[in-house]
Amino acid sequence: MLTVSGGKLKKFQYFKEGYLAPIDGTQTFTSKSISCKNCCTKNADNPKKTTVYYHQLSAICLVKPGLKTVLPLMPEPITQQKDASKNDCEVRALERILEGLAREHYHLKLVLGLDGLYSKGPTLKLVRSYGHHFIAVAKDTDHKALLESVEDLDREGKVQRFTYTDKRGHRHSFHYVNGVPLNKSHPDFIVNYVNYVETDPDGKVKYFNSWVTSLPIHNHMCCMKIMRGGRARWLIENETLNTLKNLGYSLEHNFGHGEDNLSSNLTCLMFLAFLIDQIISGSGLALCIRFSKLR
Numbered sequence: 227m228l229t230v231s232g233g234k235l236k237k238f239q240y241f242k243e244g245y246l247a248p249i250d251g252t253q254t255f256t257s258k259s260i261s262c263k264n265c266c267t268k269n270a271d272n273p274k275k276t277t278v279y280y281h282q283l284s285a286i287c288l289v290k291p292g293l294k295t296v297l298p299l300m301p302e303p304i305t306q307q308k309d310a311s312k313n314d315c316e317v318r319a320l321e322r323i324l325e326g327l328a329r330e331h332y333h334l335k336l337v338l339g340l341d342g343l344y345s346k347g348p349t350l351k352l353v354r355s356y357g358h359h360f361i362a363v364a365k366d367t368d369h370k371a372l373l374e375s376v377e378d379l380d381r382e383g384k385v386q387r388f389t390y391t392d393k394r395g396h397r398h399s400f401h402y403v404n405g406v407p408l409n410k411s412h413p414d415f416i417v418n419y420v421n422y423v424e425t426d427p428d429g430k431v432k433y434f435n436s437w438v439t440s441l442p443i444h445n446h447m448c449c450m451k452i453m454r455g456g457r458a459r460w461l462i463e464n465e466t467l468n469t470l471k472n473l474g475y476s477l478e479h480n481f482g483h484g485e486d487n488l489s490s491n492l493t494c495l496m497f498l499a500f501l502i503d504q505i506i507s508g509s510g511l512a513l514c515i516r517f518s519k520l521r
């Protein structure tokens with residue numbers, strides 16, 4: 227686990243409940259001929275159904291909206307797990323990330339930025355059980371019961387709405403409500419809901435999304451802050467994973483696969499190099515770095 231300390235993280239404070247930390251998964255290796263015993267496998271999409279070997283990982287970074295520097299924590303390889311009958315996946319990787327954070331950073335509280343893959347009862351409950359908060363994408367198609375509850379609350383006049391126009395003429399429209407059951411399977415798990423649409427001066431939709439969050443939405447300002455926290459997922463999609471893949475690090479290049487953990491260890495070392503680059507480019511950051519868990 228990568229450890230950051232030194233009291234220099236105030237620059238990254240955004241929510242008082244914890245540091246904003248989006249998580250995203252990506253593929254780092256795929257081959258039909260090279261493999262190790264930790265490779266996940268799938269069948270190729272061709273008539274012969276050739277076996278394809280692959281590795282993925284879940285990346286997690288401390289970020290702050292408006293700040294280009296990101297601080298990656300130890301990524302979690304998504305590889306074949308011991309005694310597992312199925313391939314490893316991002317949700318299982320998140321469980322290991324949470325375990326690792328509790329072990330290595332027991333004092334560190336986070337607001338996890340999650341995509342729709344994670345916005346399910348068991349996963350979000352697990353996040354809360356570790357004392358972290360979440361802002362998770364809530365796709366309409368996955369959350370019909372949630373939307374029905376929001377509509378019920380809207381009829382009762384409990385849903386708040388507001389719109390503002392920025393200097394570029396873009397309109398930002400919100401509606402939000404606190405205290406909605408996540409779904410029918412978990413009626414006891416109560417979340418808060420934000421819907422957001424950005425349109426340009428011609429009325430064209432530039433961005434829209436909905437989130438469920440464990441953060442309380444006290445007012446319009448609070449709602450805007452949560453929206454910015456949710457949109458900060460691009461900091462891991464673009465500033466982190468795109469940089470690592472396409473801007474010099476060659477994350478997906480096979481520098482050597484090995485028989486056990488070489489591939490995963492090289493990937494983790496690449497994240498360590500990226501972290502050092504980020505520290506150097508982010509002026510004023512002086513962090514103590516410890517790197518372990520190389521297997």
Ligand SMILES: [Zn+2]
Pocket residue numbers: 261262263264265266279280281483489
């Ligand atoms: Zn492998």
